[in-house]
Amino acid sequence: MVKRVYNFSAGPAVLPESVLKEVQQELLSYQGKGLSVLEMSHRSTEFKQIMEDARSRMLKLMGLGDDYVALFLQGGASTQFYMIPLNFLPDDKEANFINTGAWSTKAIKEVKKMGKKLHIAASSEDKDFTYIPKEWQLSENPAYLHITTNNTIRGTEWKTDPDVPAGVPLIADMSSNFLSKPLDFSKYDLMYGGAQKNIGPAGATFVVIKKSLLEKQREGLATMMDYQTHIQKDSAFNTPPTFAIYVIGKVLKWIEDNGGVSGMQKRNEEKAGYIYDILDNSDFYRGTVVKEDRSMMNIPFRLPTEELEKKFIAEAAEHDLLTLKGHRSVGGCRASLYNSLPMEAARKLAEFMQEFEKKNS
Amino acid sequence: MVKRVYNFSAGPAVLPESVLKEVQQELLSYQGKGLSVLEMSHRSTEFKQIMEDARSRMLKLMGLGDDYVALFLQGGASTQFYMIPLNFLPDDKEANFINTGAWSTKAIKEVKKMGKKLHIAASSEDKDFTYIPKEWQLSENPAYLHITTNNTIRGTEWKTDPDVPAGVPLIADMSSNFLSKPLDFSKYDLMYGGAQKNIGPAGATFVVIKKSLLEKQREGLATMMDYQTHIQKDSAFNTPPTFAIYVIGKVLKWIEDNGGVSGMQKRNEEKAGYIYDILDNSDFYRGTVVKEDRSMMNIPFRLPTEELEKKFIAEAAEHDLLTLKGHRSVGGCRASLYNSLPMEAARKLAEFMQEFEKKNS
Numbered sequence: 114m115v116k117r118v119y120n121f122s123a124g125p126a127v128l129p130e131s132v133l134k135e136v137q138q139e140l141l142s143y144q145g146k147g148l149s150v151l152e153m154s155h156r157s158t159e160f161k162q163i164m165e166d167a168r169s170r171m172l173k174l175m176g177l178g179d180d181y182v183a184l185f186l187q188g189g190a191s192t193q194f195y196m197i198p199l200n201f202l203p204d205d206k207e208a209n210f211i212n213t214g215a216w217s218t219k220a221i222k223e224v225k226k227m228g229k230k231l232h233i234a235a236s237s238e239d240k241d242f243t244y245i246p247k248e249w250q251l252s253e254n255p256a257y258l259h260i261t262t263n264n265t266i267r268g269t270e271w272k273t274d275p276d277v278p279a280g281v282p283l284i285a286d287m288s289s290n291f292l293s294k295p296l297d298f299s300k301y302d303l304m305y306g307g308a309q310k311n312i313g314p315a316g317a318t319f320v321v322i323k324k325s326l327l328e329k330q331r332e333g334l335a336t337m338m339d340y341q342t343h344i345q346k347d348s349a350f351n352t353p354p355t356f357a358i359y360v361i362g363k364v365l366k367w368i369e370d371n372g373g374v375s376g377m378q379k380r381n382e383e384k385a386g387y388i389y390d391i392l393d394n395s396d397f398y399r400g401t402v403v404k405e406d407r408s409m410m411n412i413p414f415r416l417p418t419e420e421l422e423k424k425f426i427a428e429a430a431e432h433d434l435l436t437l438k439g440h441r442s443v444g445g446c447r448a449s450l451y452n453s454l455p456m457e458a459a460r461k462l463a464e465f466m467q468e469f470e471k472k473n474s
Numbered sequence: 475m476v477k478r479v480y481n482f483s484a485g486p487a488v489l490p491e492s493v494l495k496e497v498q499q500e501l502l503s504y505q506g507k508g509l510s511v512l513e514m515s516h517r518s519t520e521f522k523q524i525m526e527d528a529r530s531r532m533l534k535l536m537g538l539g540d541d542y543v544a545l546f547l548q549g550g551a552s553t554q555f556y557m558i559p560l561n562f563l564p565d566d567k568e569a570n571f572i573n574t575g576a577w578s579t580k581a582i583k584e585v586k587k588m589g590k591k592l593h594i595a596a597s598s599e600d601k602d603f604t605y606i607p608k609e610w611q612l613s614e615n616p617a618y619l620h621i622t623t624n625n626t627i628r629g630t631e632w633k634t635d636p637d638v639p640a641g642v643p644l645i646a647d648m649s650s651n652f653l654s655k656p657l658d659f660s661k662y663d664l665m666y667g668g669a670q671k672n673i674g675p676a677g678a679t680f681v682v683i684k685k686s687l688l689e690k691q692r693e694g695l696a697t698m699m700d701y702q703t704h705i706q707k708d709s710a711f712n713t714p715p716t717f718a719i720y721v722i723g724k725v726l727k728w729i730e731d732n733g734g735v736s737g738m739q740k741r742n743e744e745k746a747g748y749i750y751d752i753l754d755n756s757d758f759y760r761g762t763v764v765k766e767d768r769s770m771m772n773i774p775f776r777l778p779t780e781e782l783e784k785k786f787i788a789e790a791a792e793h794d795l796l797t798l799k800g801h802r803s804v805g806g807c808r809a810s811l812y813n814s815l816p817m818e819a820a821r822k823l824a825e826f827m828q829e830f831e832k833k834n835s
Contacts, residue, residue: 116508117502117508117509118508120513122514124515125513125716128512133512137501137502140494140501142476145477147477148481149489151486151497152481152487152675153486154485154487187548187553187677188553190712191698192548192549194697195696195699226696226697227696309713309716315716316548316718335556335584335588336580337553338556351551351552352485352668354677355675355677356675357717357718
């Protein structure tokens, strides 16, 4: 019996223990084939099946059909910040953004660097990104609207899928709440994010594209920056991040086996509930964002003093409750409660928070 | 005891069994920390150490000092084909190439796509890329000279480091023979390649840059396409492919423990020797490239008929000698004998080749 800790990391993050055990068991010989997935040609029958399973499982969990295509690319959301305008932003139109935090800001910066037109349709920067704007104003010739569905650093989350006028593609960075709850995924034209929060380890970037969006693609793109390159070669134009995709496939199956995205929502609401109940009923702990927009995935909170925060993080670690430090740009504490975090971890953290409050207030 | 096969894949390729066993042993709990490297924050003390070890070990194996920097990026050599001209090819100079096969051709295509100037300093396309050009002619204003040190598909390899005039940076795609033998790495200004052949699993791209080359960098680049982005953040500007880097670190240590690049050369010469001895002493098997340029890593060969080649590949598989099919673009057979391939595998293949010849000639 290997001792495991409670891992509240914002990503790379905890994976289901059952998945890790399968990976461990197969590590020297995948399905008795005599070699590890770490050593397996991406052109082998076995790996092609792993890739196909992961791609189709992802679309199925999203309730999407043949009008969408799923890819596993590399370079993280940060590379998508560049690829999206490169592919879909013509010179005579504006990229529209709803700016809800550090990651949207980075996506905006990339369009600025390219010297292209953009428009901030709404922003919550006026209040330190502590809420999700409820109204926005698109520009005259919007190429697309880009949102960030969950803000890992600030802990806010979109609770509804935004309505956009017909003909305006909706693009979303879903890195930190992907497949954590049901969404109307069919409202989105392009969804992307790093796998390392809700669906797998670091090293693969999921990209789900509505095929009709490709009609709007610009020409003459660099081979690797062109979504068509990857679509035409079933996400294996060059060597894909094979092992990451293999683990993702197992996590997607685990999501299916645990009730799909509805099952995840139920689990995630219960887990977040333990922590939010404490924040709502305490003068000691303080949530940092408006209640209606708070995230099920990332819960930032403050204690009365920075000294107490340090003490809290250190004592939590002694109880095997790890990675509770807030992002360096905002300070304080943060608990990330992604799909794979066990219920027990949230309960243990809640208990610890109550005990710590008693002892220190 | 897990049964393992002999894996002659051109990449992703075989890894040392001792490395796989360590990875397996640590899979649920890295160094007793209670979590897997698959779940570990890239900002954690543990992962920072893993990254730093891998980066410094790589430079040390290459005999390089502080005037070089080592990165682990994503996107494969294919993304480097784009990043290199983007960073280092000004409009008034020419990218110079020695074209030795499919991969150089792809690198050339990328510069053409950008509408930039290029010059083919030499090419072996006239003879189906079956040799390495011994002479070349640079253009008037060369931005750099790009070579491919080993040609995975055709099975040719540079035996010496090319001499370039002072002030002309030498850039090399070393994907398929990196760290397989001593080179004068200090003659190169930028070396890159996919890790999945000689130093690890798929999912990470090694890039080693001479710092002085950065003075020639163009401005206004997209964040993720700018080498400085990655250099300034110690190869962790955004989430790196953590698990791939962890396995690479272990393979690099295994190379060190087995005599470094000189030790690898000795092993690799012996392994390739078993196969080339057969090709040299057979009328049945036929090597496909000129003798003096043949690769220690990838050995393509033909049999008298395509029918016999099919039979050879099928019967080899029955003897657990796998992935011996030539690249689809050239046909025939190919054995890849990277660093991690055990000596026993090369011996077994040689034995099988002799037996097969006896039975079928």
